[in-house]
Each structure stands twice: as structure tokens, then as C-alpha cells.
Amino acid sequence: xxxxxxxxxxxxxxxxxxxxxxxxxxxxxxxxxxxxxxxxxxxxxxxxxxxxxxxxxxxxxxxxxxxxxxxxxxxxxxxxxxxxxxxxxxxxxxxxxxxxxxxxxxxxxxxxxxxxxxxxxxxxxxxxxxxxxxxxxxxxxxxxxxxxxxxxxxxxxxxxxxxxxxxxxxxxxxxxxxxxxxxxxxxxxxxxxxxxxxxxxxxxxxxxxxxxxxxxxxxxxxxxxxxxxxxxxxxxxxxxxxxxxxxxxxxxxxxxxxxxxxxxxxxxxxxxxxxxxxxxxxxxxxxxxxxxxxxxxxxxxxxxxxxxxxxxxxxxxxx
Numbered sequence: 001x002x003x004x005x006x007x008x009x010x011x012x013x014x015x016x017x018x019x020x021x022x023x024x025x026x027x028x029x030x031x032x033x034x035x036x037x038x039x040x041x042x043x044x045x046x047x048x049x050x051x052x053x054x055x056x057x058x059x060x061x062x063x064x065x066x067x068x069x070x071x072x073x074x075x076x077x078x079x080x081x082x083x084x085x086x087x088x089x090x091x092x093x094x095x096x097x098x099x100x101x102x103x104x105x106x107x108x109x110x111x112x113x114x115x116x117x118x119x120x121x122x123x124x125x126x127x128x129x130x131x132x133x134x135x136x137x138x139x140x141x142x143x144x145x146x147x148x149x150x151x152x153x154x155x156x157x158x159x160x161x162x163x164x165x166x167x168x169x170x171x172x173x174x175x176x177x178x179x180x181x182x183x184x185x186x187x188x189x190x191x192x193x194x195x196x197x198x199x200x201x202x203x204x205x206x207x208x209x210x211x212x213x214x215x216x217x218x219x220x221x222x223x224x225x226x227x228x229x230x231x232x233x234x235x236x237x238x239x240x241x242x243x244x245x246x247x248x249x250x251x252x253x254x255x256x257x258x259x260x261x262x263x264x265x266x267x268x269x270x271x272x273x274x275x276x277x278x279x280x281x282x283x284x285x286x287x288x289x290x291x292x293x294x295x296x297x298x299x300x301x302x303x304x305x306x307x308x309x310x311x312x313x314x315x316x317x318x319x
Contacts, residue, residue, distance in 0.1 A: 100157055100164035105144055106130060109167045111228075111292050113285055114153055114235070121242070122151040123285050125293045126167070134293045136286050153235065209265040216315045217266050224318060227262045228296060237261035242285070243273055249283045251275035251306070267314050269307065276304040 108127040115121030119139055126143070127134050141148045143158060146165065150157035154169040208223025227234055238257040243250055251273045257263045268274075274282050278301060280291045295301055301316040 100166045103146070103158055103165035103167050105146065105158075105165075105167065107143065107167060109156060109169050109171065110134065110296075111289060112151055112153060112156065112169065113289050113292075114151060115285070119151070121285050123289045124148070124151050124156045125289045127293075134290075136289050136293075138286075205262060206260065206265055209262070211267075212317075215267070215313065216317075218317050218319060219266070221318050234262070238263050238268075251282050252288065266316060268303075268305075271307070273306040274303060275306060278302055279304075 106129065108129065110125045110127050112125075113121075113123045123136055123138050125134055125136050137143060137148050137156075139148055139151060146158040146160045148156055149159045149164070155166050158165045158167070205223045205226055208220030208226075210218045212218050236258070238261060239255050241253045241255060243253045253271065253273050254263060254268055255270055257268065257270050276282055277291050278295055278298065280287070280294065282288050282291060299318050301318065303314045303316070305312055305314075
């Protein structure tokens with residue numbers, strides 16, 4: 001043990017030297033720190049913030065409504081009295097502007113085709129007893145100085161200046177000058193049908209349709225008239241969608257056929273593409289309405305259609 005201490009005693013000397021150097025450096029640091037003056041800390045200043053302005057609790061909404069929020073320099077618009085405007089409108093021609101009156105045109109509304117997708121596709125067929133011809137019109141068409149503004153299921157609305165007039169389905173504007181009238185008395189209106197039940201009306205229609213072969217039927221004219229004069233019932237029986245192929249119209253597709261409707265009774269199935277009736281093409285709404293006006297009194301109908309890519313023809317005898 002003594003030999004080991006003698007051999008490594010230099011380690012003890014090294015530790016003593018390091019310890020002495022540490023204390024010397026510590027003493028020198030204390031002496032230098034004592035000579036340096038301590039800076040005085042500045043007291044923190046209190047910063048005062050102004051309180052936010054108090055907004056008024058009540059708002060003058062009348063002033064807000066009178067001004068234009070999109071134009072700060074615009075003067076408030078003068079308030080109009082609706083009662084005074086209505087009185088002025090009635091005093092002008094004796095009729096409120098929003099209430100159309102029955103038209104005096106010597107025209108008879110035969111049929112309407114109302115498009116829920118685009119009003120531009122809505123059309124109306126009118127019969128002119130003076131000229132003895134049927135004409136088809138759409139929104140914006142001119143009729144003896146009046147403009148067609150609306151086409152509804154059983155009515156069209158016309159505009160003459162600021163005055164609105166209307167023509168009802170199956171009626172003429174001037175009854176005294178129109179000897180030709182559609183026999184509406186024997187036809188059940190859609191409102192009467194709703195009151196008595198669509199099942200009863202459907203049974204009456206079904207009793208007037210009889211299949212005479214695989215592609216031929218016999219239809220009683222009374223049953224056909226019940227359908228043609230009930231445009232609401234006809235519209236609810238199925239959906240008629242214009243078909244476009246290669247950018248061109250090629251007919252009307254029948255979808256959503258209801259069981260017991262005239263479509264199902266005469267052999268039309270869901271998805272059938274009707275292309276012609278009695279050889280007349282069904283390519284546009286105008287053509288379809290022209291076909292309707294021509295075949296409504298025909299004694300024989302031939303419907304050409306496409307079913308799953310296969311051309312078919314059904315024949316119907318109207319008695």
C-alpha cells in the first residue's frame with residue numbers, strides 16, 4: 001500500500017494545485033465585484049388606458065331602414081303608401097293590376113303543355129274559329145296585340161299594356177262570337193275527380209279500354225275525352241321527358257307510369273320513347289302539341305315508339 005502511494009503521490013499534488021487555483025479565482029472575483037457600482041433600478045410607470053366608448057343601448061331602426069347601407073351619401077328613399085298605390089291602380093281602370101280578367105279574344109284554348117323544368121318549353125294550343133285553324137304559342141308569343149306571359153295547366157295569362165287577361169281551358173274569351181265550344185259538361189274536371197276519388201275515375205277510364213290483340217286496342221271516345229280534358233290527371237299519370245340524341249331531339253320518354261293510368265291500359269311501359277303518332281313526328285314540344293290538336297278527334301291512332309332499342313307500333317281504334 002505504501003509503495004502504491006509513493007508511486008501515485010503526484011495525484012495528490014495535482015489536486016492541491018487545482019483547489020488552490022479555484023480559491024484564488026474566487027477571491028479575485030469577489031474583489032473585482034466589490035469595486036463595480038450597482039445600477040439603480042428605475043421604477044415601472046403605470047400605463048393608463050382610456051376606457052372604450054360606451055355604445056348606446058337603443059338603436060333607431062327607422063333610421064337604419066331609411067338609409068342605404070350600400071351608399072352612405074344617398075338620401076333616404078321616400079316611403080310609399082301601399083294603400084295609396086292600390087287605390088291609384090283601381091282608380092285607373094277599375095281593376096287591380098294583379099287580378100287578371102277574362103279575355104275578350106275570340107280564341108279557344110284547346111290544350112296546354114306545362115314544363116316544370118323550363119318555362120320556355122311550356123306551350124298552348126288555341127283554336128281560331130274565324131280563321132278555322134289551330135295555332136301553337138309559347139311564353140312571349142303575340143296574340144292579336146296581347147303577349148302571353150304565363151302558361152298554366154288550365155289557363156294562359158295575357159298582357160295588354162298594364163292589364164292582365166286570361167283564357168280558360170275549353171272556353172273562349174268571347175262566348176258570343178265562338179260557336180265552337182269544347183264539350184266540357186260531360187268531362188269531369190280534375191277538382192271533381194279529386195272530390196269523387198281518382199279510383200272511380202280510373203275505373204271509368206279502364207272500362208272504356210279493351211285490348212283486341214297483342215298490339216291493338218279499342219278505346220271508347222268518352223273515356224279518351226275524360227283523360228284529355230283532365231290535364232292534371234294526365235300529368236300525374238306519368239312523367240314525359242324530352243329525349244336528346246346526338247344533340248338533336250328524337251322524341252319523348254315516358255317514365256314513372258302509375259298503375260291503372262291510361263298509359264298502362266294502352267300498353268305503354270316505363271322507359272318507352274314515343275317518336276311519332278299517326279306518322280307525325282314527336283320531336284319538339286311544338287310538334288307534340290300540333291299532334292295533340294290533330295289527333296284528338298281522330299278515329300284511329302297509331303303510336304310509334306322505341307322500347308329497349310326495338311321499334312314498336314301500337315294501333316288504337318276510337319269508337
